[in-house]
Amino acid sequence: MPANAQRLHSPVDERELFLQDMLAALSQRPRQTSPKYFYDEAGSRLFDRICDLPEYYPTRTERGILEQHGADMARALGPRVMVVEPGSGSSNKVPLVLKHLREPAAYVPMEICLEHMVANLAPLEAAFPRLEILPVAADFTRPFSLPTPRLRARRRVVFFPGSTLGNFTPKEARELLLTLRRVVGHGGALLLGVDLQKPAEVLVPAYDDAQGVTAAFNLNLLERANRELGSDFNIANFTHRAVWNAEAGRIEMHLVSRCPQAVHLAGQTFHFATDEPIITEYSHKYTHVALQSLAAETGFDVHRTWEDERDWFSLQYWVA
Numbered sequence: 001m002p003a004n005a006q007r008l009h010s011p012v013d014e015r016e017l018f019l020q021d022m023l024a025a026l027s028q029r030p031r032q033t034s035p036k037y038f039y040d041e042a043g044s045r046l047f048d049r050i051c052d053l054p055e056y057y058p059t060r061t062e063r064g065i066l067e068q069h070g071a072d073m074a075r076a077l078g079p080r081v082m083v084v085e086p087g088s089g090s091s092n093k094v095p096l097v098l099k100h101l102r103e104p105a106a107y108v109p110m111e112i113c114l115e116h117m118v119a120n121l122a123p124l125e126a127a128f129p130r131l132e133i134l135p136v137a138a139d140f141t142r143p144f145s146l147p148t149p150r151l152r153a154r155r156r157v158v159f160f161p162g163s164t165l166g167n168f169t170p171k172e173a174r175e176l177l178l179t180l181r182r183v184v185g186h187g188g189a190l191l192l193g194v195d196l197q198k199p200a201e202v203l204v205p206a207y208d209d210a211q212g213v214t215a216a217f218n219l220n221l222l223e224r225a226n227r228e229l230g231s232d233f234n235i236a237n238f239t240h241r242a243v244w245n246a247e248a249g250r251i252e253m254h255l256v257s258r259c260p261q262a263v264h265l266a267g268q269t270f271h272f273a274t275d276e277p278i279i280t281e282y283s284h285k286y287t288h289v290a291l292q293s294l295a296a297e298t299g300f301d302v303h304r305t306w307e308d309e310r311d312w313f314s315l316q317y318w319v320a
């Protein structure tokens with residue numbers, strides 16, 4: 001592990017947390033797991049494949065906006081900023097902004113899975129040899145502290161692309177944005193990538209692709225529980241489903257029981273009826289009006305936004 005990387009939770013804590021969260025998830029109705037558990041090594045690789053799928057438009061649409069307007073965004077952010085990226089994944093979007101920033105003070109990627117994060121930093125270190133990179137292995141939905149870069153930062157900026165915000169319910173999203181507002185402080189900024197509402201015939205295939213990669217990503221959660229927690233999910237007895245919940249304005253991913261069955265985990269037994277779902281992810285889709293209200297409710301001003309020509313995706317520059 002690089003000397004400057006910080007691991008805030010021990011692997012034992014992570015396993016215990018996964019077990020407790022899975023027991024709680026399977027005990028509630030409807031059963032609902034946290035999407036953060038998708039991203040073990042296998043899940044992270046499957047997600048990287050999802051990003052290249054023809055049906056999954058968000059990644060390429062967002063990249064297009066960052067490529068076209070990255071210089072404009074960097075001018076708005078200004079010189080000597082410290083860029084914090086919660087859920088940095090493969091850190092493959094931040095270079096599109098970093099390359100235009102004048103004297104960035106530091107880049108702080110944050111991921112739960114330290115191995116996946118650090119394994120992906122080599123290209124960034126090669127492209128930005130003078131940039132101080134301070135990886136932090138933490139779950140950004142829980143309290144975290146940030147390292148202090150050698151070069152004093154003029155302002156803190158959180159880069160939060162990929163519509164990861166969509167994973168959270170409106171209440172959770174507000175709480176997370178209030179946390180990010182505290183992280184950046186007065187005068188700080190948020191550069192937020194969010195997926196916008198569009199017809200269901202575009203949205204549903206993006207979460208239920210013809211090749212079944214998203215199905216494998218979803219089912220991998222049960223395989224991970226079997227691998228790491230010793231549960232006995234029979235993967236063939238669950239099927240992937242993606243639904244557009246128009247009232248809530250979100251895509252929902254479910255794992256649906258194909259038959260009456262019992263699953264065992266840590267000495268407990270969980271009975272499933274046919275067609276009973278485990279909700280594994282929400283992906284909320286936003287309107288411009290909803291984003292304006294969300295910014296106002298969480299102490300930010302919407303200073304600039306950049307969209308693609310179809311108005312499918314938006315990069316939002318919010319100032320605290």
Ligand code: AVJ
Pocket residue numbers: 050058162163164166167206207214281282283
């Ligand atoms: C990484 C949470 C933004 O919600 O679109 C992709 C995850 N799930 N395909 C999303 C995901 C199914 C993705 N986020």
